[in-house]
Amino acid sequence: MHIWREALDVSHILVISLDRDTQARLDAGEYVFPEDAESHEHSIVCPYTGGCGGWIGGQQPHEVDGKSASCGPEDCICDDGQPSCLGEDGGEHPPWYDQEDFEFHGVMHTWRHGHGWTVPYDGCIVRYNSSYDLPYEYDELPLGEHEVDAEWDDTGCTLVLVPEAAKQTRVLNPQV
Structure with missing residues (x-):
């Protein structure tokens, strides 16, 4: 996390x-x-x-209709042989495509490069970060x-x- x-x-x-x-x-x-x-x-x-606030990456999967959004909204580096989770060139893109903010499992998330989908943290993030x-x-x-x-x-x-x-x-x- x-x-x-x-x-x-x-x-x-x-x-x-x-x-x-x-x-x-x-x-x-x-x-x-x-x-x-x-x-x-x-x-x-x-x-x-x-608390001073901040953000954390959640442990729940980020997906829509069983399709993983773990690659984020812009680039997809999927395992060899796996179809891109952002859709094929010219094909239909998933709903999170090109969206920095997107709602998963009823909670608004923000994509942060290098950290994935994140949610706000309302307490003291320094104290929480043990x-x-x-x-x-x-x-x-x-x-x-x-x-x-x-x-x-x-x-x-x-x-x-x-x-x-x-x-x-x-x-x-x-x-x-």
């Missing part, structure tokens, strides 16, 4: 805390090393109450809240620590 976020430019908060076992040991009076990254867990806080890469400084970060930007590319999401200077600029001149 492809998970993606629109080009919404907003920071999230990476919360680093002790994992449950280490916190329980600390609560029991045992001495722990809070700087040990192996004893940390993390979570993401989204600045929007309802395969994000943590900032490379993660092991050195202290417990607490750290402002991060989510940078998306064709393969996924990387969380990048927001520099102190950028944080001050955002406070003085909010972008969101």
Whole structure:
């Protein structure tokens, strides 16, 4: 399943805390090393109450009358010997032909090259995307809240620590 976020430019908060076992040991009076990254867990806080939104690729098949639309609305690269799912040259085209937006199984989908048919996601797409890469400084970060930007590319999401200077600029001149 492809998970993606629109080009919404907003920071999230990476919360680093002790994992449950280490916190329980600390609560029991045992001495722990809070700087040990192996004893940390993390979570993401989204600045929007309802989530920052985005889009995902669904797991349901995309077809009409039993004919697959998985090749998309423009190009078809079908297995050898299989007829094109977009119809033959000069023949009748399927209803999704040349349509970037099309309704499958009662839901409007948008074709995104490299990702297939996608649907809007209304929650926090960063938090939903559990395969994000943590900032490379993660092991050195202290417990607490750290402002991060989510940078998306064709393969996924990387969380990048927001520099102190950028944080001050955002406070003085909010972008969101």
